[in-house]
Amino acid sequence: MDYVYFTDEQKQRANSVDLVDFLERQGEKLVRSGHEWRWKRYDSVTVQGNEWFRHSRKEGGHAIDFMQEFYDMSFPEAVQWLLGGESGVEWNQTDKNAPAPKKEFALPDANPDMRRVFAYLIKQRFIDREALSRFAHEKLIYEDKQYHNAVFVGLDENGIARHAHKRGTYTQGEPYKGNVEGSDPRYSFHWIGKSDRLFVFEAPVDLLSFLTLRPKDWMNHSYVTLDGVSEHAMLRQLELHPNLQKVILCLDHDEAGIEANWRLRDILAERGYMDTEVLQSVWKDWNEDLKARHGITPIPASEHPKLALLPKVCEGLSGLCETLAPQKGLRAFLEDCAQELEPLTASGKVTPENTGTAMDCLECMAAGSLLLLKDLCRTMERPVTAEQLVRKLQSEYKPHEDRGWLRSRMEDIRRNLADIGRQIDTPGIRSEDDMKRLCRSYLSLALDCVKARMFVKLESPELVPEQEQAVNFTMIM
Structure with a gap:
């Protein structure tokens, strides 16, 4: 969808929607669990007011990213829906509802011995x-x-x-x-x-x-x-x-x-x-x-799958940068790759037969963005090699910020492309701060492409249990 501007007040109002009220109006079953509510569809998820938490993954947030995580919406779609733009429904706000009575804390009675x-x-x-x-x-x-x-x-x-x-x-x-x-x-x-x-x-x-x-x-x-x-x-x-x-x-x-x-x-x-x-x-x-x-068979450690995959996803980028270097019109090349990706990811899923093509497009976009960054650094008289940029890209990756399903990841890529386009098309001479801002945008686009490529490789909906997939739903009025 096209870029949509929201005021801070609109985003705050959307993020304040009471998730208990929202889920109950969808016909979802909630079970009281202390001062929270447990969502029966995903029994590791609890909600309270506008906050949610998934205990199995130790992650949570507020109403907007709840819609992105569980209803496979992009950021603009989530905000519009929570504001009532798509459904015509005014959802309850957390500040309109009296909080659940909080029980006074008291230590349990102690046993005479231990x-x-x-x-x-x-x-x-x-x-x-x-x-x-x-x-x-x-x-x-x-x-x-x-x-x-x-x-x-x-x-x-x-x-x-x-x-x-x-x-x-x-x-x-x-x-x-x-x-x-x-x-x-x-x-x-x-x-x-x-x-x-x-x-x-x-x-x-x-x-x-x-x-x-x-x-x-x-x-x-x-x-x-x-x-x-x-x-x-x-x-x-x-x-x-x-x-x-x-x-x-x-x-x-x-x-x-x-x-x-x-x-x-x-x-x-x-x-x-x-x-x-x-x-x-x-x-x-x-x-x-x-x-x-003490000789008891222990539970083994496990590494983070995305951190383990990251070097493998990035290992071919510097070589691909060299392959793309003679090509003219890299910005148009990025746009072409994005257009090729659109039909492959429009449903929020990548079919097994399209997986290879989608991953190739994302890799080319990441390499193309790094190559544009390399050229800009040379213009700023701060030359860097493709290998240095790939290392910088890997150092910028943070697993706790890598969230969402494929649709929201593609929305991030589209938003970055639009942001780069606006900066390049702005008339006049760029200041040093302008060029630094454009450098960050190129790196951000490359990183978002790498994240999406890892998602396709690791977390495609075809590879996760049915109960963990995004919910396709019809609003109950």
Whole structure:
């Protein structure tokens, strides 16, 4: 579709649509889950107000990217629909609805002893007894009276409990885990030492496993759990303790953990924390490393499939740049490639017989854009080689920003082409800032083509389970 301009107020209004109201009016089934609603069609997805979260992938957002992710819409289509332009329906806004009553936080009653918790954490999870005793002495770990769960307590800056994570101690089946209702996510389970180092983990058992594996002077350092991969608890401890300047991310060695490392490093950099490090377990997480030490077969680690594929997708680009170099009219060449792609991707899918052609077009567009960037750098008297530009392209890739289905990716490519066209067609002499802006646009187009090519290779709808495909729907009035 053609480029559509939206005001900031329109985008904010679209992003504020109440997703519970929206889904219910589509006839979707929602199940109450604490203060959230679980979507039965995708049982790993919860919604609350205008926010959604997919727990299986540790990702979420607001109303606009919800429409892009689950209803296969481009950004303009999503905004128009949420504003009522396509359906004529006025969706409820989150600020028009009273929030669900929030239950007052209260710690579960404590059991008189901790025998079951100690037995579970020491015998089943192999946690060091001395470290566990230290946390128990500080009343940061205890056993609840009713269900004998292990309770991991998070205190605020005044020593008042604000958060509690419960972990079941039964060894049969998948153990229960969850937060006490009313927990403040800024104050999850943590330990604050005197050094300048903050170690960050997904869950309490990961933290305790790490201390067991690396016990030397552990009390001198600081540790915080995220109860997943949300940044709030980490940022709160950094805010409260200015001495913490080096952040070591110790998240799970899997796709979600690796992606979260990139996202959290960006968040930290925005706040001036440049001294960050990623520390990975050998196996899936630190407790699996601990199990392996005790002779139990661990769950293996897994790498991020897109990060593994990226060098392979980029390896032929520098050679293709040389092939395209003698060609005249590279901008027209990019437009021709885009036009050839249109019928192949119009349905939001690439058929198996068209996959090769689509990938070739995307590769040619990426190489052509890099070649235009190379020529512009030469004009600016900053010559670079194609190999250097390919390395720069790879360094710009961030897996947590690579989202959406094929239609939204093609919309990004069209938007970049239009942006480049506007800059080139603007009359007058370009300033240095203008040329830098055009350089960024060329690199952005090349990167979007690489992302789309990886999607076709890795995540084409023909290759994912039916329940994970975008929903084709008819609005219920």
